[in-house]
Every structure is written in structure tokens, then in C-alpha cells.
Amino acid sequence: MSPATQHQSPSRWLADQPYLLLALASLFWAGNIVLARHVAGNVPPLTLSCLRWIGTFMMLWPFSRPHLKKDWPILRAHWPLLMLLALTGFAANNALSYWAMQYTQALNGLLIQSSTPLFVALWSLLLFGVRLSAGQFIGIVISLAGVLVILLRGDLGALAAIQFNRGDLMFAGALLVFGLYSALMSRRPTVHQLSLISFCTAGGALLLAPLAIWEYATGSVLRLDLETGLTLGYVIVFASTLAYLFFNRGISLIGPNRAAPFLHLVPVFGSVLAIVLLGEALKPFHLIGYALVLAGVLTASRPSRELSK
Numbered sequence: 136m137s138p139a140t141q142h143q144s145p146s147r148w149l150a151d152q153p154y155l156l157l158a159l160a161s162l163f164w165a166g167n168i169v170l171a172r173h174v175a176g177n178v179p180p181l182t183l184s185c186l187r188w189i190g191t192f193m194m195l196w197p198f199s200r201p202h203l204k205k206d207w208p209i210l211r212a213h214w215p216l217l218m219l220l221a222l223t224g225f226a227a228n229n230a231l232s233y234w235a236m237q238y239t240q241a242l243n244g245l246l247i248q249s250s251t252p253l254f255v256a257l258w259s260l261l262l263f264g265v266r267l268s269a270g271q272f273i274g275i276v277i278s279l280a281g282v283l284v285i286l287l288r289g290d291l292g293a294l295a296a297i298q299f300n301r302g303d304l305m306f307a308g309a310l311l312v313f314g315l316y317s318a319l320m321s322r323r324p325t326v327h328q329l330s331l332i333s334f335c336t337a338g339g340a341l342l343l344a345p346l347a348i349w350e351y352a353t354g355s356v357l358r359l360d361l362e363t364g365l366t367l368g369y370v371i372v373f374a375s376t377l378a379y380l381f382f383n384r385g386i387s388l389i390g391p392n393r394a395a396p397f398l399h400l401v402p403v404f405g406s407v408l409a410i411v412l413l414g415e416a417l418k419p420f421h422l423i424g425y426a427l428v429l430a431g432v433l434t435a436s437r438p439s440r441e442l443s444k
Contacts, residue, residue, distance in 0.1 A: 153388035156381040157397035163381075165404035167374035168248070169412075171236040174366050179355035180233035183366070185343035186357075188225055190371040192336040199329035206326040210334050213324040217331075218338050220323065224316030224379075225339030230346060231309035238302025247306050248402050249282035252395035252435075254314025259391055262318055271392050274435025278399040281427025285406050289420030317395060320386045332379050396435035403428050 149155065171180075203210070210217060252275050259265040267275070287293040323331060357363060386394045403425060410417055 150384060151388070153385040153394070154397075156388075157385040157394055158400055160378040160382040160385065161397055161400035162404045163373040163378040164398075165401045165408060167370060167378075168232075168236070168401070168405055169408050170366060170369060170374075171233050174362065175236045177358070178363055178366055179347075179350050179357055180237060181230055181343065181346045181350040182355065182357045183370070184226070184230045184233055185340055185347040186367060187229065187370045187375055188336040188340040188343065190367060191375040192333055192340060194371060194376055195329060195333045195336070199327075199333040202327035202330040203333055206330040209324050209326050210330060216319065216322065216324070217334050220316060220319055221335040221338030222342055223312045223319065225335050226342035228309045228313040228316065229339070230343060231305050231312065235302040235305035235309060239306055247303060247310060249279055249399055250307070251310045251314060251317075251398040251401075252278075254311050255317045255391050255395035255398075258315045258318035259321075263321070265392060267392055270437055271396070271435045274396050274431045274433070274437075275399075276431070277434060278396055278428045278431025281424040281429075281431060282399055282402050283424075284420055284427060285403060285424035289418070289423070314395075317386065317391045320383060321391050323383075323387075328380055328383060331383065332376075335379075336375070393435065393437075396432045399428050399432060 174183075256267050256271075256275070260267075351357075382394070385397070406421060406424075410421070
């Protein structure tokens with residue numbers, strides 16, 4: 136270890152660890168899915184989405200203000216792209232996923248979640264002509280197989296018993312939108328991370344505000360209790376601020392196609408949380424699935440020969 140590395144602060148060290156950053160983002164998003172299902176029916180989804188981004192912006196404001204002032208000319212010049220990022224990665228994706236959890240089962244949501252890397256690859260190909268390398272394709276297939284082993288509990292017959300409803304379609308739509316966000320992130324302007332996420336969270340809150348007002352008008356009122364407070368605290372600090380900072384940084388370091396397979400860790404972490412928090416037993420199919428997902432992520436995240444030249 137060099138003297139420069141020895142004196143490097145933990146935050147600077149973490150900022151240069153794309154695999155760890157992407158894994159942590161997946162962990163925080165897994166907790167978000169579990170929590171969204173837990174509070175379904177008690178916390179209005181559109182209001183929760185809007186308050187999530189308002190709270191995130193307010194939390195980041197003291198730290199992002201000087202960077203926003205410096206980066207404002209660049210942000211203003213690229214505002215159409217940034218508002219598209221706000222729409223796809225913050226407003227539409229979040230609102231659809233929270234809304235979907237009102238109707239779909241956890242198994243269905245986690246199964247659909249595993250298709251996210253395919254949506255990222257599809258958008259990258261359609262928009263920018265970026266093709267998957269052989270290693271990325273093989274890695275996605277391997278990790279997807281691992282996810283299916285976990286979700287189907289080692290029983291392929293369970294796949295035939297799954298029934299999809301409007302919640303499933305909404306969740307799939309959320310992932311399709313998020314895939315577009317992930318692909319577009321590779322074209323983001325060169326600004327400070329805090330400037331980018333602050334602009335997008337503000338844009339996401341503005342886009343969601345009319346929907347939250349409509350939801351309130353229909354009678355879905357947010358209750359101010361401990362459950363609501365803890366839910367907002369988690370989604371603002373972990374599922375929003377840290378997860379998006381980590382995910383965006385990971386994409387900027389290794390690119391969207393190599394970063395996308397890490398999203399397969401979301402259903403893996405979700406099952407782990409179920410084991411730890413809900414007391415579910417650890418079964419052999421869990422271990423087999425984890426091993427396949429890890430092997431797929433490692434395979435897909437390796438740099439291709441073309442990129443290394």
C-alpha cells in the first residue's frame with residue numbers, strides 16, 4: 136500500500152470502489168422494496184415519492200449549494216437531459232414502483248426486478264449502439280438464473296403458478312423507465328455528484344407534486360405517525376441520498392452495462408432481509424442462488440478486451 140493510499144480518507148477510498156458502491160446501492164434498494172411492501176395501504180405511494188425527493192434535496196442542500204452555484208451554467212445548458220433524468224430515475228420510476236407495491240406480491244416484484252439489466256442493455260443498444268460483450272451477456276444470464284433459483288425456492292414448477300396483475304405491469308414499467316435512466320447516465324454532463332443529484336431530486340419533486348396533490352384530493356392522506364417517520368427517514372437517507380450517489384458514481388467508473396448486473400443483487404439482498412428480519416429459514420437453494428448471482432455479477436462486471444485497449 137502506497138503512502139498516498141494509507142493517508143486516504145475513508146470517503147475518498149469508497150468513492151473509488153465501484154463494485155462496493157454498486158453492491159451497497161442494491162442493498163439499500165432491496166430494503167426500499169421490502170419497506171414499500173410493508174407500508175402498502177398505510178402510506179400513500181405518490182405522496183411518499185414526492186416527500187422522498189423533497190426530503191433528499193433538503194438533506195443535500197447544505198453540502199450541494201456551493202457545487203450547484205459553480206456548476207449552474209453547465210446544469211442550465213443541459214437542463215433537457217437533466218429533467219429527463221429526473222423524470223426517468225426519480226419521478227416516474229419511483230412513483231410506479233411504490234404504486235405497484237399496492238397490488239403485487241413480493242415474489243412477483245422481485246422476479247420482475249431481476250430483468251433490470253436487460254432493460255439497461257436494451258436502452259444502451261437502441262440509443263447509443265452499445266452492445267453487450269460476450270462476458271456481460273453470459274454474466275447477466277448466470278445471475279438471472281441465480282435470482283430465479285432464489286425466487287422460485289429451487290422449484291421450477293412455481294414459475295407456472297405465478298399470476299401477473301396490474302401491479303406487475305406497473306413494476307415492469309418502472310424498471311423499463313429506470314433502464315432508460317441508467318443508460319442516459321453515461322451521457323450526463325461533467326458536474327459534481329452533489330450538483331447532479333440535487334438538481335434531479337428537485338426536478339423529481341416538482342414533477343411528482345401535481346400527482347401528490349391529486350392523490351390527497353382523492354382521500355389518500357399521509358398519517359403523521361412513527362411508521363411514516365421511520366419510512367421517510369429510510370427512503371431519504373439510504374434508498375435515495377446514499378443509493379443514488381453510490382449508483383451514479385459506480386456507473387461513472389465502469390459504465391452502465393457493467394454496472395447493471397449488480398442490480399441482480401437487489402432480490403438477493405431482499406431474500407437475505409427476509410431471512411434476518413422475518414425469520415425465514417436459510418435453505419440450500421438460497422446458497423446456490425447466491426453463488427450463481429455472485430458468479431454472474433463478477434463475470435459481467437469484468438472489463439471487455441475492447442475497453443481495455
